[in-house]
Amino acid sequence: MSILNFLLQPKNELEAGGRSALPVQGDEGEPEKTCPNCHRSLPLSRLWAQQNTCDCGHHYRMTARQRLSYLADPGSWRELFTDVASLDPIGFPGYGEKLSSARLNSKEAEAVLCGTASVGGQDCCLYVMEPYFMMGSMGTAVGEKLTRLFEYALEHRKSVVGFAASGGARMQEGLYSLMQMAKTSGAVKRHSDAGLFFLSVLTDPTTGGVTASFASEGDIILAEPGATVGFAGARVVEQTTRKALPKGFQTAEFMLEHGFVDAIAPRRGQRALIAKLLHLHEGGKQP
Amino acid sequence: MSGAYEIVKTARSTRRPTSMDFISGIFSGFMELHGDRRFADDRAIVGGLARLGERAVTVIGIEKGHSTRERMLRSFGAPQPEGYRKALRLMKQAEKFRRPVISFIDTSGAYCGIGAEERGQGQAIAENLMEMMTLRTPTISIVVGEGGSGGALALGAADRVWMLENAIYSVISPEGCASILWKDASKAETAAEVLKLTARDSLRGGLIDEVISEEGLGEERFWHRLRGKLTEALRELEAMSPETLTEARYRRFRAIGTDRKEG
Incomplete structure (x- = not known):
């Protein structure tokens, strides 16, 4: 994990978008969340890097x-x-x-x-x-x-x-x-x-x-x-x-x-x- | 049956005098003024000009009505945004002509509906609160029956806030509280107790200024007593400059929930 990824990693589940969707373990071992809007799963670090928004525009x-x-x-x-x-x-x-x-x-x-x-x-x-x-x-x-x-x-x-x-x-x-x-x-x-x-x-x-x-x-x-x-x-x-x-x-x-x-x-x-x-x-x- | 819930039932009783009864009982020559000048005339709020003795006053009231027909016409005293905007229009008019504003509060809450949301129920209440806090004329608000949440407070940011002995004033209805807390609206009696919504509770907390005894409620001696109280309070408030008055009003609300010793 690069230092950037480390810094961007959410410290807990709340920071990664809260209870509205629980993170699940993804293929590469990093927790993911499934968007309630587009149903795509994104890793928490990715969500965190884009201010807790999904690629589809859903705001957590x-x-x-x-x-x-x-x-x-x-x-x-x-x-x-x-x-x-x-x-x-x-x-x-x-x-x-x-x-x-x-x-x-x-x-x-x-x-x-x-x-x-x-x-x-x-x-x-x-x-x-x-x-x-x-x-x-x-x-x-x-x-x-x-x-x-x-x-x-x-x-x-x-x-x-x-x-x-x-x-x-x-x-x-x-x-x-x-x-x-x-x-x-x-x-x-x-x-x-x-x-x-x-x-x-x-x-x-x-x-x-x-x-x-x-x-x-x-x-x-x-x-x-x-x-x-x-x-x-x-x-x-x-x-x-x-x-x-x-x-x-x-x-x-x-x-x-x-x-x-x-x-x-x-x-x-x-x-x-x-x-x-x-x-x-x-x-x-x-x- | 809990004591608090008895009071809730009394406050909601259809036999109780409504705001219109208070207006006709206390004042003379009431002339109703209609409409918010923006969209409609909400019948759940009445307002207009009247005389208190020799003095011209602006009066506003949330009206539930008595008969079933009238209660339906008045949405059971649940105002639409237009009602609050009409009230604000009349308050600003009162400010312009240096008339005091006397408001009567009796509502289970602001109207809950699609149209009310579309026309900004929250914004209408917020604007009233903001404007009432700096209105440069004396204001007295009396909770005569139900003081239901934001829909009641929208006429309640006044220099003096009084409650009738059997009126209630609450952040949420006992039924609403019970369904949130215990998922059971029938526990409203217990909820009424814990919400501390009676006039005595509110007075003890310094949230209101006076409890009005209901002795002779609806009779001339009762109206006479209220007329005297209002006249006396207005004499005090009118002795203040608009700056002193609005400063005192700010301090009054500013002080609620400020004491942090137990924190």
């Missing part, structure tokens, strides 16, 4: 850290607010254990990473949600970290680039979770009113209370190909309306068609696109 889910490694200029990531952890504000049964296992499995303290970085040479504040931490759900810690990030960006007059990946508000923190929608929206609004730029990128999945708050509040909203994006769960919509859902319902492309997304942003070229958009909004940073 990935961890927040993996996304950061593709996105941020090497060595530029500086993580913020790492001390913010979840509380159990309503003493929800089993929540403590659920948090512990989420931490253990994802190796993250919470469902969002916040910090500063440069992307293609452009400085910005960055948040990346972690779909493998309780499906990226927003409780008080996620709400608090995001709010602090927008406040930090306001204070330092920085643009914010954010990657949403969330099932919505976190049920286990009850009304406290719901209120994070208002709290984060307030912080986004203040940042916006100061003439600062927020680029929101919707990745798989962006639903519920996250769609209904900060993720939909970007000056520009991008979405990754094929990502599930919507408010109500598709199954709930189907059960409520007793109608067959239209093809491609609640996908990034559906949101583009209906006018709620500015553009589809495949991972290939995404970094350059973000850098370009940040550069175009440089002027907004003048006080």
Whole structure:
């Protein structure tokens, strides 16, 4: 194995595309994954080298850290607010254990990473949600970290680039979770009113209370190909309306068609696109 | 039967006064204003102009209706994106003319449907939250029955948030919670308990500002009491400059879930 292959090798199964498809042992001994879209098997190292996308264009889910490694200029990531952890504000049964296992499995303290970085040479504040931490759900810690990030960006007059990946508000923190929608929206609004730029990128999945708050509040909203994006769960919509859902319902492309997304942003070229958009909004940073 | 689930049932009772009853009970000369100026008029949200004593106010309410026919007309109080956009239009109008906004919340949640998704239910709620947080006029929101998730909060980012004694406010319905947790919607009673969705629970957590006693609910003495409370709260809020007011509102929501000592 060459040194390049070694560096590009995923460290665990999550980094190689997550649970949506389990890797299988290929002929040459390297684990492979079969694409749910084109059914072709690709070795993990190959997937990893092409930002967790299949040759056919299918975008696998990935961890927040993996996304950061593709996105941020090497060595530029500086993580913020790492001390913010979840509380159990309503003493929800089993929540403590659920948090512990989420931490253990994802190796993250919470469902969002916040910090500063440069992307293609452009400085910005960055948040990346972690779909493998309780499906990226927003409780008080996620709400608090995001709010602090927008406040930090306001204070330092920085643009914010954010990657949403969330099932919505976190049920286990009850009304406290719901209120994070208002709290984060307030912080986004203040940042916006100061003439600062927020680029929101919707990745798989962006639903519920996250769609209904900060993720939909970007000056520009991008979405990754094929990502599930919507408010109500598709199954709930189907059960409520007793109608067959239209093809491609609640996908990034559906949101583009209906006018709620500015553009589809495949991972290939995404970094350059973000850098370009940040550069175009440089002027907004003048006080 | 759990105490919390009794309250859930009371909050959902069709015999309970709806938002329209609150509007006609408290205010005088209500004139309904229709439509979001973009697509349609959603009957699940009513809004318009009224008087509270001598003062002109903007009132908005999520309306479930009483009779079966009316409840169907109003989608059982589940608003479409147009409803939230109408509410926002009226709020911005209130801001322009320096009228306070008083909102009544009573919904199991935002409407779940193909059309609602196509027309951006999530975006409509998000925009309301963002705009309400900096609206330069006093806002008071009262959860009078069900406060169901994002669809309720979309009218709830206010200076003062009150709940009726038997109202509920929750991130998810007890049935939804039970089916996720125990794959069994019939365990809703237990779910109602663990969700801490009653007015007392919400007050204890500092999530709302006041619990409104239901003594005499629907009678003139009840409306009279609410009229007095609203007038008093508006006097306090109107004494603030728009800057102080929006700063205080930001701080109010900013403080929720900030305490990290147990982390």
